[in-house]
Amino acid sequence: MTEHLDTTMERLIALQDLLQLKRDLEDRSYEELGFETGDVSAIDAEIESLEQEIDPAVMRRYQSIRRKYDRPLVPVRRGVCYGCFVQFPTARLAEMSEHDAPILCESCGRMLYQIP
Amino acid sequence: MKLVEFFAPDEVDLDLDAEGKEEALRELIGLLSVNEKADELFSLLKKRENLGSTGIGKGIAIPHCRSLVVDRLRVVYGRKPEGLDFAAVDGKAVHHLFLIVAPPIEISNQYLPVLGKIAQFCKNPKNLARLDEVESEAEFFEVLEQADV
Numbered sequence: 001m002t003e004h005l006d007t008t009m010e011r012l013i014a015l016q017d018l019l020q021l022k023r024d025l026e027d028r029s030y031e032e033l034g035f036e037t038g039d040v041s042a043i044d045a046e047i048e049s050l051e052q053e054i055d056p057a058v059m060r061r062y063q064s065i066r067r068k069y070d071r072p073l074v075p076v077r078r079g080v081c082y083g084c085f086v087q088f089p090t091a092r093l094a095e096m097s098e099h100d101a102p103i104l105c106e107s108c109g110r111m112l113y114q115i116p
Numbered sequence: 117m118k119l120v121e122f123f124a125p126d127e128v129d130l131d132l133d134a135e136g137k138e139e140a141l142r143e144l145i146g147l148l149s150v151n152e153k154a155d156e157l158f159s160l161l162k163k164r165e166n167l168g169s170t171g172i173g174k175g176i177a178i179p180h181c182r183s184l185v186v187d188r189l190r191v192v193y194g195r196k197p198e199g200l201d202f203a204a205v206d207g208k209a210v211h212h213l214f215l216i217v218a219p220p221i222e223i224s225n226q227y228l229p230v231l232g233k234i235a236q237f238c239k240n241p242k243n244l245a246r247l248d249e250v251e252s253e254a255e256f257f258e259v260l261e262q263a264d265v
Contacts, residue, residue, distance in 0.1 A: 010156070013184045017160050020182045020220045025167070029228050033235055035178075036168025036205060046163065071220055077187065082221055115187050 008058055008101060009113055015050045015062075016073045018043055023070070058101060065110055073102070076112045084108035117226070119233045120260035125253045127192040132213070137165065137202045140194065141179060144215040147192040153185035157217065171204025176238045180216040180231060189218040189226050191234075193256065195247065212238070212247055237265045 022043045024030050031037070051059055065072035074083035076096075081088050086107035093114065096103050102111035127147045134140035141161050145154050160181045164170065171177040192215045199209025214234045218227040237243050237260070246259045 014156065014159075016220065017156075017181070017183045018163070021160065021164060024182060024227075027228070030231075033228070033231055035170060035172065038167040040167065042167060043163070073184070074221060075184065075187065075219070113184070 008055055011050060011054045012058070012062065012073050012102065012111065013113065015047065015054065016071060018047050018050065020071070022047070055101075061102075062111065069108075069110060071110075073111045073113060074105075075115045076105075077115050081105040081107060081110065081112060083110040088112065118261075119230070119237060119263070119265045120257055122189065122191040122226075122230060123193065123257065123260065125257070127190070128253045128256050129192075129194045130250065130253070130256065132194045132196045132200070134194075134196065135200055137171075137200075138162070140177075140196070140200055140202065140210075140213055141165075141215075144179070144192050144194050144213060147194070148186070148190055148215075148217065150185055157181070157183055157185050161215075165203075169203045169205055171202035171210050172235070172238070173204055173206035173208065174238070174241075175199065175204075175208060175211040175244065177202045177204065177210045177213045178216065178231065178234055178238075179213070180227075182218045182220050182227060184220060186217050186219050189216070189230060191216050191230060195250075197248070212244060214238075233265045237263050 025037045025040050062072050076088050079088050079090055084107045096114050105112055129147060132143050134143045141158055145157050160183055161179050164181050170179045194213040196211055199211050202210035204210050216230060243263050250256045250259060
């Protein structure tokens with residue numbers, strides 16, 4: 001069961017962290033390090049549960065971006081999208097803290113979140 | 117980059133209070149100073165531990181994950197001289213804990229190589245014996261420096 005998460009953005013971050021964890025566990029070079037990984041499919045149930053907690057419209061958009069990029073959600077730092085490394089309009093950065101719904105990079109279309 | 121370059125003096129604790137795995141994870145996360153993001157990180161590390169302990173035996177644990185809560189690769193070290201229960205694969209107490217947290221997107225892609233460097237460092241019993249003896253952060257850095265990993 002996924003613990004309570006307050007905002008859409010927190011849920012999206014948790015979701016992407018889990019997808020990344022699964023990707024790492026399946027990486028051959030990770031396997032070679034010799035860590036126990038158990039049943040990776042246990043992560044799938046967590047992912048599914050989290051997906052159901054996210055607004056369906058946001059989730060559809062996330063999945064649509066995911067068809068193009070492994071990581072649909074990327075940080076924006078010092079005004080730069082860390083997906084495509086193109087400058088993001090500073091005026092729009094202010095909007096990010098005002099809305100719970102993610103803002104999209106105007107260059108690559110990935111969802112953005114701001115690192116304080 | 118050498119392993120020693122990934123550590124900062126205030127991210128080393130030579131005398132952890134923790135007695136068990138969850139307490140140890142929380143204490144190590146505390147060294148990262150991620151404040152309100154600590155719970156998110158703890159939750160993710162727990163999920164990773166549920167799949168199989170990162171207590172790899174011989175008194176070592178290397179909990180790790182990638183998370184959006186950090187903006188660069190971070191490594192912290194904690195020592196528990198008396199040992200703590202980390203549900204390690206060999207069932208023995210853990211004395212040396214290295215926590216690694218990296219952002220999902222890393223330009224230099226050092227996450228797995230750093231994991232490998234720590235595993236390599238820990239394979240040498242002399243390194244662990246020296247870690248048992250260190251009495252200050254400065255000595256800890258000296259051990260890492262001399263290990264040449």
